[in-house]
Amino acid sequence: MKTFRGVRAELVFKYGALHLCQSCKGAFIKAKRLRRKSGMSIEKCEDCAKDESENWKIIFGSFSGAKFKCPALLSGNGCEEKNLTFREFVLGRCCRAAFRREYNLGKCNIFELVGKYYKESKIEEKKEVEKVEGLKKAERGVNMSKQRQRKNVQEINELTADFLKHNTSGWNENELSTLQPNLTKIDKQLGELLNFHKQWEDGVANELCMAEQKLEKAVYERESIERRMMYLLSDALKNVKFE
Numbered sequence: 001m002k003t004f005r006g007v008r009a010e011l012v013f014k015y016g017a018l019h020l021c022q023s024c025k026g027a028f029i030k031a032k033r034l035r036r037k038s039g040m041s042i043e044k045c046e047d048c049a050k051d052e053s054e055n056w057k058i059i060f061g062s063f064s065g066a067k068f069k070c071p072a073l074l075s076g077n078g079c080e081e082k083n084l085t086f087r088e089f090v091l092g093r094c095c096r097a098a099f100r101r102e103y104n105l106g107k108c109n110i111f112e113l114v115g116k117y118y119k120e121s122k123i124e125e126k127k128e129v130e131k132v133e134g135l136k137k138a139e140r141g142v143n144m145s146k147q148r149q150r151k152n153v154q155e156i157n158e159l160t161a162d163f164l165k166h167n168t169s170g171w172n173e174n175e176l177s178t179l180q181p182n183l184t185k186i187d188k189q190l191g192e193l194l195n196f197h198k199q200w201e202d203g204v205a206n207e208l209c210m211a212e213q214k215l216e217k218a219v220y221e222r223e224s225i226e227r228r229m230m231y232l233l234s235d236a237l238k239n240v241k242f243e
């Protein structure tokens, strides 16, 4: 069976851009359309249109706008949810009952779908791990640069103090005041340098914080799909499926 061919009618809340089979009422991406001489057209899924000899045209839809109900409705203990995206629907995101069982959603291979989402979640997690590692490296770089900068600032301050002490000992107030513009300039430039560093540091820290949150989410997502898979496997082993 292909990974996705259709969702059974009783679990569809909104068809969106999926095609509604006029026979079985299921929701399909790939369907067949027949235009009657009267100008009216009908659409059916491939299975329902199979035996008819008329000239059916194959048409395609998409998941855009499609919404699904809680799959656990099939076992009688579902929840009220009916706005699930296809992914949420397959992953049983609405409630415990949906999450922990395998349901016959229609013409789709739930194992392959969950496997696909699992692969995607691992790729996503890896991406986030790399981002966090890159930012941690950047953070170490900022810290080292900060240490060097502190040293430089200290050195400049010492040189200035030294200069004032040794070279201007005999100067009067007036003479000393001629140095003031330069001292102010040095102070201003050091201030700007420190400021620039502070902004750089804050920027990296912020980015790292956000990346760590995203990584946490990605790990949670991957683990959740793993658990979903375990439940599906255990149902498959018991061969229990609510039809």
Ligand SMILES: [Zn+2]
Pocket (backbone or CB within 6 Å): 021, 022, 023, 024, 025, 026, 044, 045, 046, 047, 048, 049
């Ligand atoms: Zn059908």
Ligand SMILES: [Zn+2]
Pocket (backbone or CB within 6 Å): 070, 071, 072, 078, 079, 080, 081, 094, 095, 096, 098
């Ligand atoms: Zn539910």
